[in-house]
Amino acid sequence: MIRAYAPIAIATAVLACVPALFAGSPSMMTVVTAGLVFAAYAIAFNLIFGSTGQLFLCTGALAGIGGFGSAILSDRLGVPMVLSIGIAGAAASVVGGALSWVAVSRSLGTIFTGIVTLTFSLAFQNFVLGRGDLTGGENGLRISAGSDGVLDHQVAPYYVFLALVAVYLVLFRRIQRSRMGWAFRALRDDEVAAKLAGVAVARYRIYAGAIGSAMLGVAGAVFAHHRSFIGTTTYGFANVDIRVLVMVAFGGIGSLLGPILGATAFTALDEVLVDYAQLREVLYGVVSVVLFLGFRRGAAPTIVDSWNRRSSRWSVAKRADSAPEADSR
């Protein structure tokens, strides 16, 4: 039990030390806080894609439903911020669950699920632009709820998002160890085998879509209240989906800490390439192609496996070399 959650405790403890390095720099605190937001998105995406193979290319849109939904509820309708975040998360969950339902009921494979969800993502962007009366359109939406609370400070928001990431990791781990986790593993491995074993493949895919989308919605909503301003690009495809995809593909698809590793690596890379904005976008494109062609399980797990195999071969060779000495004794 303790062993199962130890990696989460260690990762959380390490991340908790980060503000000690950057507390004096507001810009760096913004960067590392954004890194945690992306880590939260990546964990949610990993639950949907990594666990059940549903390529949701609408991570940003689902987070945007949370962000815009919560902002509108709290600022326009006066709903308390925490409640509005919850409602917006539930709305994202319903939408994500519905997208999963469409995918499973029409037996869409990974690629076609990607196309359908990408279409939804583009439709959401157009909705944000078109319904300027609700979303602020091209001018964006200023949010007052949360602007005078804990989310407005430099360091405190970091810990709010760290808590969110820790909760998401615990949730991910709990699901992995539950009956649902067995179903996810089975259907990801072989859908026909899962059906033959009695797994309700369609139902579990919808569960993954709904739970992951709720996580995206809540993270997007908290981010909106933290930033106090959201615009058309805040949850845009290029801004969110591509990055999240690359982070998960790098860190390890379906793994517990892969999204954290990916978010850390690419947040750091973003900072290194901060003066080369266009180059950064090209790099993300190239990296995503390379990762999906050469590292299907994720770069980090592939490298670790390759290292383990190499060390195992090395130790076998070493034993073979030392064998004659042992014989001669």
Added chain:
Amino acid sequence: MPVLELTGVEKHFGGLPAVDGVDLRIEDEEIVALVGPNGAGKSTLLKAINGLQPPTRGSVRLAGVELVGLKTHVVRQRGVAMVLQHPQVFESMTVRENAIVGGLFGVGGERPSAATAAQRADDALTFTGLIDRAEVDVGALTLHEKRTVEFARALAGQPKLLLLDEVMAGLNDTELAASIEMIRAARNELGITIIWVEHVMNAVMSLAERVVVLHFGRTIADGVPADVMAEDDVIAAYLGTGGDR
């Protein structure tokens, strides 16, 4: 009441009948071999029973309860397990984990604890002789072992009826003998009814108590193996007739 009753089962692919009006009654604890030339509709009939390829028309009743219209996983939970020719195992899991999935999800109307599922898995692995390899990754197993894992996963879900689709194809003599014994034991010791599609005729003759022959999706013979295999229609279906040339 028969364990399984098929009435007028048809399965069409783009208008072509693969199974064309099959009627069949399977009694409790029978071992029935379903044979016929390639393309006779044997595997399609099995998949029509468990919903992998739902029938176009007809009725499939398990102990009097209609199965047509139910999803494959529900049919499984009602007690119909299936093992395929090309093993459908969970490659990223160990042998025990594969069987645990069967124990967790195979039995309908209950949510067994992990411990119960693990016990069912271990019982199934003991029965199939895989218990010593329980912690081995399935990816490292031979074809025969993978089929046995699938068999164990099916048993862990405590089925009433087991559908076997050419599970003896490609086995050597030792593996063949072991498979025959395992199937016989599943019926004798666990009381499972078995419908078995097979091309390996010496295995059919030594294990099956009843043989049903399909040809172009229709039943052309049904009876005791030695009698059925001597029928002119069956010989003609397998070997062709002078008129076919």
